[in-house]
Amino acid sequence: MNGFWQQLLRIDAYSLYACGAYVLTAGLAAAELGLLLARRRMAAGEAGGQESKAAGHKLERAR
């Protein structure tokens, strides 16, 4: 276990670059998924709004 932590916390050029690469990948992936979830929520809300508006017009015409 001691060897594992020594390996994990080793500081050399490759380890630092690798750490940067992991952070870059995780950040890009998280940003993309977060933006997509927000976009889906917004698009669903607007589509719903359009539908309810159309339903409102229909109701008005029926009256």
Add this chain to the structure above:
Amino acid sequence: MRSWRAARFPKSGPLARSCFSFVERHVAALCAGAALSCLIGVLTTFAGEPATASGLSRIALIHAPAAALSLALYGAVTLLLCFCAQVQPPGRATALWRIARAVLPTGTILGLVAVATQFLFDRPATGAWWVWDRELASETVLLVLYFGLIGLHAAIDDRRRLQRAAAAAALAGIPAVLGAYALGGPAALAAPATAAFSASSILVTLGLSLYALTAVVLRVRCLMLEQQREAAFGFAACRSSA
């Protein structure tokens, strides 16, 4: 507010519909699975390498799956675009067309990661940030092709012309990538052979694949909802002008 689950999947079979629904219902679980898979892959690599290892495998662990996936996604996009342009009714926004469009940004992100990790990979050995070896050349060409296809989608409004142009551009990109690989300089530094097909590399590949699948499904849903919204706008405009 209307639920996103209520949107329908036009022109898609029951199998595709159930797969999409499954992925959409389990977005959080898939993201957690992707993160966990990558984390286990990274930790097993760290624990498994000898104390005298140079640490090359740490970068190769993320570089190799990202490069392979971005190339595989590009191949899939090319097939889908060619199929849409030649076999399906021209100018129609079919499910395959939406999937091809949805794959592009995810492939671009994976290509960016592949290029970034490639020059991080070469930097400690060569001392330069950018070495035109064959891998970096082909990955850069692939990234430029992804950007080009995204720009093409943004630039052309006529869907029939867009489908033909995108299919031709994607198809022309394959010899460009292969040519860049063939004509580029020799690899500045060889990746450790054990890093390419180790269990931890497979785990990271699985994690990145799960991420790509989730992102593509979410983006297809967004495209569908936005198309429905545009159709509703058009319908409302027609009704108000009549």
